[in-house]
Amino acid sequence: MKFRDYSPQEVFAGDAPAQRSPRVIIAPQRYVQGKGVLGQLGRHLSVVPSTRPALLISERGLKRVGRCILHSLKRIRVKPVPLVFGGECSDEEIKRHVIQLRGQDVDALIAVGGGKCLDAGKCVAHCVAVPVVICPTLASTDAPCSAVSVMYTPEGAFDRPWFFPNGPALVVVDTGVIVRAPVRYLVSGMGDAMSTFYEARTCFRNPRARTMIGTRPTAAAVAIAELGARLLFGDGVRALEAASRLKVNEAVENIVETNTLLSGIGFESGGLAAAHGVAQVMPMLPRLHKNYLHGEMVAMGLLTHLCLEGQLEEARRIAEFFAEIGLPVHLGHLSLNVDRHDRELDGIVREALKIFFVHNEPFKVTAQRLKGALVQAHHLGMEVSEEMGDEAYRRLHRLPGNPEAQFSRRISSGL
Ligand SMILES: [Zn+2]
Numbered sequence: 399m400k401f402r403d404y405s406p407q408e409v410f411a412g413d414a415p416a417q418r419s420p421r422v423i424i425a426p427q428r429y430v431q432g433k434g435v436l437g438q439l440g441r442h443l444s445v446v447p448s449t450r451p452a453l454l455i456s457e458r459g460l461k462r463v464g465r466c467i468l469h470s471l472k473r474i475r476v477k478p479v480p481l482v483f484g485g486e487c488s489d490e491e492i493k494r495h496v497i498q499l500r501g502q503d504v505d506a507l508i509a510v511g512g513g514k515c516l517d518a519g520k521c522v523a524h525c526v527a528v529p530v531v532i533c534p535t536l537a538s539t540d541a542p543c544s545a546v547s548v549m550y551t552p553e554g555a556f557d558r559p560w561f562f563p564n565g566p567a568l569v570v571v572d573t574g575v576i577v578r579a580p581v582r583y584l585v586s587g588m589g590d591a592m593s594t595f596y597e598a599r600t601c602f603r604n605p606r607a608r609t610m611i612g613t614r615p616t617a618a619a620v621a622i623a624e625l626g627a628r629l630l631f632g633d634g635v636r637a638l639e640a641a642s643r644l645k646v647n648e649a650v651e652n653i654v655e656t657n658t659l660l661s662g663i664g665f666e667s668g669g670l671a672a673a674h675g676v677a678q679v680m681p682m683l684p685r686l687h688k689n690y691l692h693g694e695m696v697a698m699g700l701l702t703h704l705c706l707e708g709q710l711e712e713a714r715r716i717a718e719f720f721a722e723i724g725l726p727v728h729l730g731h732l733s734l735n736v737d738r739h740d741r742e743l744d745g746i747v748r749e750a751l752k753i754f755f756v757h758n759e760p761f762k763v764t765a766q767r768l769k770g771a772l773v774q775a776h777h778l779g780m781e782v783s784e785e786m787g788d789e790a791y792r793r794l795h796r797l798p799g800n801p802e803a804q805f806s807r808r809i810s811s812g813l
Contacts, residue, residue: 406561411612422613423667426532426543426566429659433646436533436572437466439508440474446529446567448506452499453478454519456485459511463535463575467510479504483511487518488552495522506531506567513539513692517547520562529567537576537654538583539590539692542569543662546610556681561611573654577641582724582794584641586693587657588634589725592716593677593700594661595620595627598668600707600758607758609669616667623664626656631719638723672763673703675756676772679749683742685733690726697725698732701779706759706771713775717782724790728779729772731791736776743772 411419430442443451451471455464460482471478479502481495495518504526509519510533523530534542541548545565549557576584598620601607609615629652636649665674677699681687686695697720704713717727726732734742747769750756756763 404561404563406563407612411608419608419612419614421616422609422611423616423618423663424545424565424611425663425667426569426659428568429543429571430568431571431573431651431655431659433574434572435570436463436575437470439467439531439533439570440470440472440476442568442570443471443476443506443508443531444474446506446531448529448531449476450502450504451476451478451506451508451531452481452495452502452504452522452528453508453510454481454483454495454515454522455510456483456515459483459515459535462578463510463533463572467508467533478508481522483509483515483518485514486550486552486554487514487521487547488550488557490552491518492521492525496525499526504528508533510535512536513541513548514550516542517549520545520547520566521549521560524562529564531568531570532566533570533572534658535572535575536579536583537571537587537657539587540594540658540661540665542566542571542658544666546666554687556678559610569658571654571658573646573650576654577644577646577650581638581641582691584653584657585638585723585725585794586691587661588630588653588723589693589697589700589720591626591657591661591664591693592630592719593673593696593703594664594668595623596700596703596712597671597673597755597758598623598664600671600703600760601669604758604760606760607669607671608754609667610755611666613667615669619664619667622660623668626660626664629653629656629660634719634723669758670755671703671758672706672750672756672768672771673699675699675750675753676702676746676768678753679746680732682745682749690732694726695732697727698729698775698779701727701775702768702772705774705778706763706768710778713778714782717779718786721779721782721786721788722790724792724794726779726791727783727788729776731779731783731788736773743769747772 507523637653
């Protein structure tokens with residue numbers, strides 16, 4: 399099956415002179431967040447509007463929140479067409495669901511689960527030309543609000559981004575569900591969200607920088623990302639404490655909104671730079687792909703980004719915050735040894751330089767410079783880790799011993 403690709407770069411960047419690219423902001427049409435809102439999904443669905451939706455959810459997701467969703471839809475006499483998510487956001491998976499929906503006459507698609515299931519939902523909805531409703535069960539990334547999916551091969555290797563002309567019609571985030579997931583996901587989302595501000599700021603200040611969709615960042619997106627960083631510093635630790643006790647309080651609400659909405663708008667309409675360039679290529683190492691979450695790799699990417707820009711004080715402040723909540727602050731936390739894995743580090747640097755947004759930095763990013771920043775970030779993180787200890791990291795990764803020697807348990811996708 400061949401899908402017609404939409405290229406936002408052609409629409410927005412076109413052949414205009416570099417300085418004339420427009421500022422564009424993209425956001426979901428509606429965002430609903432609160433404890434128990436998934437139980438009101440039927441009510442919210444009526445404004446899409448939809449009376450015959452498809453429901454894409456994994457078997458595990460169905461066990462976790464299926465009853466609540468089906469009950470809510472039953473109350474408005476809606477019986478969804480079920481689609482079981484197989485675990486990977488690949489062309490094969492999408493094709494399977496598109497074929498299944500032939501002749502079903504659905505008018506919306508509800509995707510419920512983790513990042514890959516939500517991304518798959520956006521693709522299927524686009525292919526059958528219906529609005530997508532996104533219900534994240536984790537606050538681990540900023541994917542739910544964006545109009546792009548990350549495609550993988552069926553084996554799980556990165557394939558390509560897939561852009562859509564429309565963002566989600568509705569995003570429903572139940573904080574009561576989010577706090578019942580392991581807190582490591584929430585913490586990972588904080589790493590991803592913290593980076594959003596620094597990358598958006600870099601792009602905003604550099605007139606040559608472009609967002610993923612080929613536009614200039616909007617001031618609004620940068621302000622939204624900045625608010626996210628402020629909320630993280632102010633409420634991150636309190637949110638983690640509450641979520642660890644399965645409690646939802648205002649701090650949890652602030653951090654879930656930061657990880658999902660603020661960071662979502664921030665990265666898509668503010669732009670990415672070195673932090674995500676480094677983080678995005680790390681999963682090419684199978685043990686990193688298998689053992690670490692996106693936001694955990696972004697955390698190390700952000701420290702590298704700040705060292706690259708010479709913002710050492712800010713890098714230290716962020717490393718201290720990361721150490722407090724359990725994010726990686728040095729390469730050992732990502733099972734990388736700065737001496738023994740030198741070739742792997744070179745590989746990360748080499749691949750990162752191929753990603754266009756690494757070059758959103760206001761100076762020429764060379765292999766030598768990026769590697770130097772990565773190693774500098776590692777040493778800075780080691781210092782912070784020695785001063786503050788890494789209990790929070792060990793607790794999240796269930797490590798009794800040396801983090802370099804033991805990898806965290808496999809991260810399951812599609813929760
Ligand atoms: Zn990210």
